[in-house]
Amino acid sequence: MKSVLITGAKGQLGQSIKKIRSEFTDVALHFFDSNSLDITQQEDVTNIFDEIRPDYCINCAAFTAVDLAETKKEQARAINETGVKNLAEACKDNGSTLIHISTDYVFDGSKDTPYIEEDKVSAVNFYGKTKLEGERIVKETLEKYFIIRTSWLYSEFGHNFVKTMLRLGKERESLKVVNDQHGSPTYAPDLAKAIAKMINSGSDSYGIFHFCNKGVTTWYHFAVEIFRLKKMDVKVSPISSELFPTAAKRSNYSALDSSKFESTFEFKIPKWTESLAKMLPLLS
Numbered sequence: 001m002k003s004v005l006i007t008g009a010k011g012q013l014g015q016s017i018k019k020i021r022s023e024f025t026d027v028a029l030h031f032f033d034s035n036s037l038d039i040t041q042q043e044d045v046t047n048i049f050d051e052i053r054p055d056y057c058i059n060c061a062a063f064t065a066v067d068l069a070e071t072k073k074e075q076a077r078a079i080n081e082t083g084v085k086n087l088a089e090a091c092k093d094n095g096s097t098l099i100h101i102s103t104d105y106v107f108d109g110s111k112d113t114p115y116i117e118e119d120k121v122s123a124v125n126f127y128g129k130t131k132l133e134g135e136r137i138v139k140e141t142l143e144k145y146f147i148i149r150t151s152w153l154y155s156e157f158g159h160n161f162v163k164t165m166l167r168l169g170k171e172r173e174s175l176k177v178v179n180d181q182h183g184s185p186t187y188a189p190d191l192a193k194a195i196a197k198m199i200n201s202g203s204d205s206y207g208i209f210h211f212c213n214k215g216v217t218t219w220y221h222f223a224v225e226i227f228r229l230k231k232m233d234v235k236v237s238p239i240s241s242e243l244f245p246t247a248a249k250r251s252n253y254s255a256l257d258s259s260k261f262e263s264t265f266e267f268k269i270p271k272w273t274e275s276l277a278k279m280l281p282l283l284s
């Protein structure tokens, strides 16, 4: 039986992995949240690895508050860089494979077709820069690693854009949402199932993979679809990013091409609209 250690277990992806745990075959899953394992504490990481001796570590722990990262730089770096280093080194010492999650925000939007794994990276905000450094550390430390870049994650768990829109839609009659940032919303349990398939396969096709739901949209069209499916009468107006100032800059285009993942792991990825339609009834 394979042993799998999951960090950041109370986050969206961590809880999604728990939700679909029956999809793992012949695997013992060991979940650790930020209380039971703080990945910035090297000694704690070493001790947990000594205890579990995992075949795989899935790193779902991260500093994900994109705007806050611009001011809480030390904290963002501690989690997205030092924490990742601690995990990568523990994986190296134990011969474990690290499955590390990264982001579309490592790209600057200079393309206008979906990014492939070999495309030039260049983050436009501090969160993206820390995630890029996390990727570099993993690649430098390990041979047995999978870096999965995903985008615009949402789920019934934790904080995300879908929940923000539903909350604001109940409070206000109209909303303004940016229509010049393009990407692909991704349902976290779809990603969790993909990770299960990856581990079940025992594949040694290590490296970087992109994974997001099929289709490209904007935050504006994403919001419109949420309210349409929820049959909520909220007026949504498309605006440019200049009219919605945020602490962190976001690129105009960060959609990912997932075909390498699909062909390597023979995994059919659902369209973002289909997954959203399945998820929304789970929210009250």
Ligand SMILES: NC(=O)C1=CN([C@@H]2O[C@H](COP(=O)(O)OP(=O)(O)OC[C@H]3O[C@@H](n4cnc5c(N)ncnc54)[C@H](OP(=O)(O)O)[C@@H]3O)[C@@H](O)[C@H]2O)C=CC1
Residues within 6 Å of the ligand: 007, 008, 009, 010, 011, 012, 013, 014, 033, 034, 035, 037, 038, 039, 040, 059, 060, 061, 062, 063, 064, 079, 083, 101, 102, 103, 104, 131, 149, 150, 151, 152, 153, 154, 158, 159
């Ligand atoms: N959310 C998104 O839209 C996207 C996310 N990603 C990446 O996907 C991964 C999963 O994201 P998601 O599930 O949405 O993230 P969440 O923010 O939902 O969860 C992150 C988890 O990490 C935990 N955590 C924070 N600091 C530490 C620490 N020092 N030690 C251990 N755990 C810690 C948090 O715990 P606590 O709350 O207790 O601090 C939280 O439960 C991340 O790597 C993220 O960068 C990529 C693209 C899009």
Ligand SMILES: Cc1cn([C@H]2C[C@H](O)[C@@H](COP(=O)(O)OP(=O)(O)O[C@H]3O[C@@H](C)C(=O)[C@@H](O)[C@H]3O)O2)c(=O)[nH]c1=O
Residues within 6 Å of the ligand: 064, 065, 066, 067, 103, 104, 105, 150, 151, 152, 153, 160, 161, 164, 168, 175, 176, 177, 178, 181, 219, 244, 246, 250
């Ligand atoms: C709430 C709101 C946001 N927006 C804009 C702000 C921003 O440009 C865009 C998305 O807002 P959010 O802050 O919810 O999303 P953001 O934090 O940018 O989401 C990102 O999170 C990290 C963790 C990732 O890795 C990325 O893939 C991506 O999912 O929508 C509006 O235009 N109107 C609104 O009312």
